[in-house]
Amino acid sequence: MGKNYEKLGDEIITRLGGEQNITKLFHCATRLRFQLADMSKAELEGIKKLPDVMGVVESVGGVQVIIGNDVASAYAAIVAKHKIENSSDGKKVEKADAAPEKNGIVSKILNVLSAILGPAIPLIMCSGLISALLIILTKCGLSTEGTTYTIISMVGNAALYFLPVLLAYTSAKKFGCDIMTSVFLGAIMISPTLIGLTEQGSFVSLFGLPVKTVNYSSTVIPIILTIWIFSYVEKLVVKIVPAAVKFVFKPLLSVIIMIPVMLCITGPIGSYCGDLLCKALTAINNVAPWSSVLIVGCLAPLLVLTGMHLALIPLVMSMFATAGYDNMLFVAFIGMNFSQFGVALACMLKTKNKNLRTLASSCAITAFLAGVTEPTLYGICVRMKKPLIATWIACIVNAIFCAIFSVRVYSFGAPSFFTMPIFLNPDGTMSNFYFAIAAAAITIVVSFVSTWVLGFDDSIYGEEAA
Incomplete structure (x- = not known):
């Protein structure tokens, strides 16, 4: 039976204090992002217990409800039934009874960056992947002097330009x-x-x-x-x-x-x-090129949990515009993204709980192929705790490896199986690409073994072992 998104939306809206308490709603790849007039009216624990909700984050001036890959369907069901300002409406809602925001200036800035940069990232990643594929085509014999190369290069640079x-x-x-x-x-x-x-x-x-x-x-x-x-x-x-x-x-x-x-x-x-x-x-x-990836890599799970990773995008943009590569965010996210595949794979193979096995198989595919981590992070790691420790271990190991071998990303994109060409150096050398593959493989092995050894309590998924 398919999920009842209308019912899910009704339950979420009710627990957030009703339509009148919601000033804005939009969504990213896996989360419904609500801005509320009065945070005290939100029943976050009640939302967490809903069967189709993977987690809830109170962060940077709002509430993020993690739905997973079906977030667009849940979003559509909510805006179709409820009178809430959505991301397609440019008019700002101002409520007379809205409580003043209590967040500090840093939280407000992060909230603004997240809302502004989030919708643009898929297109930027698309252009980055096209640039990466152009490198592959060049290696396969495509002439850099022809119009085909010029047109593809134009498309690859379009989003950033x-x-x-x-x-x-x-x-x-x-x-x-x-x-x-x-x-x-x-x-x-x-x-x-x-x-x-x-x-x-x-x-x-x-x-x-x-x-x-x-x-x-x-x-x-x-x-x-x-x-x-x-x-x-x-x-x-x-x-x-x-x-x-x-x-x-x-x-x-x-x-x-x-x-x-x-x-x-x-x-x-x-x-x-x-x-x-x-x-x-x-x-x-110039002084310590290893430090950036080491710091971000060790903090990667925390950045994603709080939704603060988008705040680093301006830094990455600056690096691409000047140096032509990123050796900080996306390199560190080799650990974040591929660790979620390793964690989900270990849970899928070790558990005897049908609910967890079904969830883990879906999460593993999403993390490995698309680099989308929230389903695993909130659906598995946060709920069972010990897999989150395994994630952190893998992220730290990846950060150390990438710092030692100076791994770089040359095209904008989140690391995944299909986006590995972003590690191809435009100068034609292959060493960086091979180191990136090694980092991904090490991350998967470390996260898998750590999850298996640490173990987990799958009883929270509400089904007797099969």
Whole structure:
């Protein structure tokens, strides 16, 4: 029998305090992400006990309900029946009785980054995989001089090049401002004309105002800052422009105000921030290139459990834009992703509980082929505890191995069986690719053996041993 997503949605909404307590809902690959007006009304323990819920995380200003691979179906059922603002609606809900957020500034920033970057990641990964496949095609004889190579390369670089446009869209939805105007501003940032001004020096003039000449393609911070400011400018414009001419003059006045603000203030500030991040990462890599992956690798399970791994994406973007590779996040996630395959495989083979065996087999396939870890992490590791220890052991072992052999990722993508080409070095050498395969194999073996030796209590899955 198929899952009743409408009933599941009703039960989740009820335990979150009802429709009136939910200010926004969107989803990622495995989680329903709710923003609540009053967190005290949420019955998180009750949600955890629902049969089709793998776990619940209270993090960075909201509640994340882990559903697994069927999250899109659960999301669709909820928004079809309940009057809740969803990710396709750019209008911001403001409730008079909403309790003020008690989260600190760090939590708020992480929440914003998660909401803005999350929807764009699948497309960025898609482009990264196409770039990786292009390397394979080149090794198989594809000429780098032909138009086929040029077109595929263009597609492979598209998501990163047009990143300001993608993030303008998601930023507009997060900050509750006009989507089309936001996308227009993002497009201006990567205009070939604006990029071409970099040949005229560090600064040019706009009515006497200094405009820093920057290539904003592949950048993250400038467009997020710009749309954040635009969300306030738009409110001011709405008050100024008469309703009779708002259709035309609202976007006109908004753009007139935002162009100098974007080119003279928010863009340069974001660029300077990005430059500082790049310099910091370069300094770390020059002094101790092993330290980045070692730190992130040891913290990987905690980052995923709290949903904070998305906060590292801007750093990774900066590394790809400057150094051309990542030796921090995705390298560390060799351990995170493949350990969940090893854990699930061990549980599937060792348990006699039919429910756990069915769950583990599904989790193993998802982790190995797609690099999606939440089903295993929340459905198995968090619920039985000891497999989480096995996960941590494997992540640390992987981090040490990758630090010793300086493993790098050359295309944006989460490590999995199908995405291993992201480790292929564009210069044609194969050593990094072989080390990445070795790291994945070691991670699987260590997580499998650790899970088997540590054991687990599968009685929580509510079925007598078969």
